[in-house]
Amino acid sequence: MYSDIKVLIVTEEAPIATDLQDRLSHQFSQITHIFASExxxxxxxxxxxxxxxxxGADGIxxxxxPYISREVTHVEIIxxxxxxDSIRIRDASRAGAFDVLFFPDEINAIVDVLSRAVKALKAVSARNRDIAEFTWGxxxxxxxxxxxxxAGKSLIASTLAQSLQLESSCSVLLVDLNLQYGGIETYLQLESNRNLYDLTPVLRELNDNHIxxxxxxxxxxxxxxLTSPADLEIAEQITEEHVERLLRAARLYYDYILVDLPSKMTDLTYTTLEEADKIYYLLTPDALSLRILNRVLGAFNMIGIDPTDRLQLLLNRVNRDSEIGAREIRQRFAFEIAGEFRDDLKKIxxxxxxxxxxxxxxxxxNISPFAKDVQKFARMMLGKTKSIAAAKS
Ligand SMILES: Nc1ncnc2c1ncn2[C@@H]1O[C@H](COP(=O)(O)OP(=O)(O)O)[C@@H](O)[C@H]1O
Ligand SMILES: [Mg+2]
Incomplete structure (x- = not known):
């Protein structure tokens, strides 16, 4: 018995409707009859x-x-x-009918045809569920x-997290992995006595409530x-597994997970860089900064972090007197400069x-020039995400 499937009979002849209802009533509990004009x-x-x-007799x-197919999203029409007339069969299937039955000669096949239609419907909904699950997470x-x-990692990560949240209905999680004097608390004036280490007992079953x-x-x-622990002894007990499991679970519940990292290449930094869909590398427009970038790329290569298609540069503290411009950076590095943020010491x-x-x-x-640049960048990110979502649906 398919109690969740709604069957609709469309015929001008009430006796035919009754006959069909009788044949199907042991298989379907929801059967309705209407006239073609309805x-x-x-x-x-x-x-x-x-x-x-x-x-019907008049051939309508x-x-x-096509009308029904348009009005109802997932429907099989028999x-x-x-x-x-073989032409009529061809036209009906072209129009989108699931199957064509000669009436009344083939009426005994109706139960069979309906079972196949149900199967087809279930396959479609399973496929849709797969698509939904793919988008989810x-x-x-x-x-x-x-x-x-x-270079501005903590300031940009926290201001961008705020901007993304304020500019959209997306859910944003900001994770501070600096472990010591994070920085994010200073920019966002937050205090917390809970941290990643507290998730240890539930690490293998993390859900949104835990987070x-x-x-x-x-x-x-x-x-x-998610602030970093103030206590260094606790901070030292946070492992790669904490980070990996947190990021993987967070993907299911948040649209954006921004992770503020320390410059030091620790195991946690490594794990995050490995796990990241995108790495925003903060660069200030000076020669020293470029030299360090070169060294970092060398180190990535040695420890096996592949930045291709993931790493983009964010140019921070740009001002009129900048030692180095975007053009020179583009000439020296193959990475895109995804955003530029003005130097704004006074307001910050x-x-x-x-x-x-x-x-x-x-x-x-009247937000500061820096905040305006971050806002613009956030809108650009959101625009890209939206167009991906639109392409998927
Ligand atoms: N665009 C900017 N204009 C002015 N000051 C900035 C800018 N970006 C960062 N700063 C300042 O530079 C310092 C370091 O920034 P921070 O985000 O803490 O760096 P990181 O996290 O990379 O160590 C902070 O005092 C911050 O206010
Ligand atoms: Mg920092």
């Missing part, structure tokens, strides 16, 4: 899974096949015709890295933040000293 009014309300469309019915892990301390139990919500933007210091984050509300006016 289809346009009723079809969207009924939303049948299977339609038995009886052609064929045009209803066309019942009294004329044994594809949150992006984005690592912020630089071989040079003070939420150790994060703090930044009150202005609602970004969820002011915000930090006042204990207020750089971004506090949606559609904020």
């Amino acid at each position: 289809v346009r009014r009723e079809i969207s309300r009924i939303q049948p899974d299977i339609v038995l469309l009886h052609e 019915g064929m045009q209803l096949i 066309y019942l015709t009294e004329s044994k 594809r949150g992006q892990v984005i690592a912020f890295y630089s071989g040079k301390g003070g 939420r139990s150790v994060t703090v919500v930044e009150p202005y933007s609602q970004v969820e933040v 210091d002011q915000a930090v000293n006042r204990g207020k984050p750089l971004r506090t509300v949606r559609n904020e006016r």
Whole structure:
């Protein structure tokens, strides 16, 4: 018995409807009958899974096949015709009928045909579920890295997390893996006594509730933040497994997982860089910064981190007197410069000293040039994500 399948019989002849209902009643519990003239009014309300469309003496019915297919997303239409005309069969299948039965000669086959239609429907819904599952769980892990301390990793990661959250309905998780004097707490003025190490007992079964139990919500933007432990002894007990399991689970529940990394190449840094879908490498426009980038690329090569198609450069603290411009960087490195952020010492210091984050509300006016650059960058990221989502659907 298929109790979840809605069968709709469309015929002008009530006795035929009754006969079909009798034949199918032991297999289907939801059977409705309407007349062809009622289809346009009723079809969207009924939303049948299977339609038995009886052609009727005047031959109308064929045009209803494409109409019903359009109005109902997943439907199988079985066309019942009294004329044994091969052209009509061909036209009905071209129009999108699942099968054609000669009526009344082949009526005994109806149970069989319906079983096949049910199977086809289930296959479609399984495929859709696969697509849904594929989209679900594809949150992006984005690592912020630089071989040079003070390049702006923590500031950009936290301001970008806020901007992404304020500019969209996406869910954003910001993870601070600096483990010592993280930095993110300073920019977002957060305190927390919970951290990644507290997840140890549930590490193998992490879900969103577990993750939420150790994060703090930044009150202005609602970004969820996982701060690093203040206690160095605890920090030292955090392992690659903590990081790997956290990032993999977080992918299921968040759209963006931004990870602020220390410059030091620790096991945790390595694991994050391996796991990341994207690595934003922070570069300030000076010769030293470029030299360090060169060394980092050499080190990546040695330890087996492949930056191809993943690493993009973010140029930070750009100003009129910058020692090196984007052009020179492009000439020397094969990596795209994904964004540029202006030097904005006064406004940033002011915000930090006042204990207020750089971004506090949606559609904020008069934000600092730096915050504006981050906002622009966030919008660009969101635009790209949207077009991927649109292409998938
Ligand atoms: N675009 C910028 N303009 C002015 N100051 C900046 C800018 N980016 C970063 N800073 C400052 O540089 C310092 C280091 O930034 P931070 O994000 O903590 O670096 P990292 O995390 O890479 O070590 C901070 O004092 C920060 O306020
Ligand atoms: Mg930092």
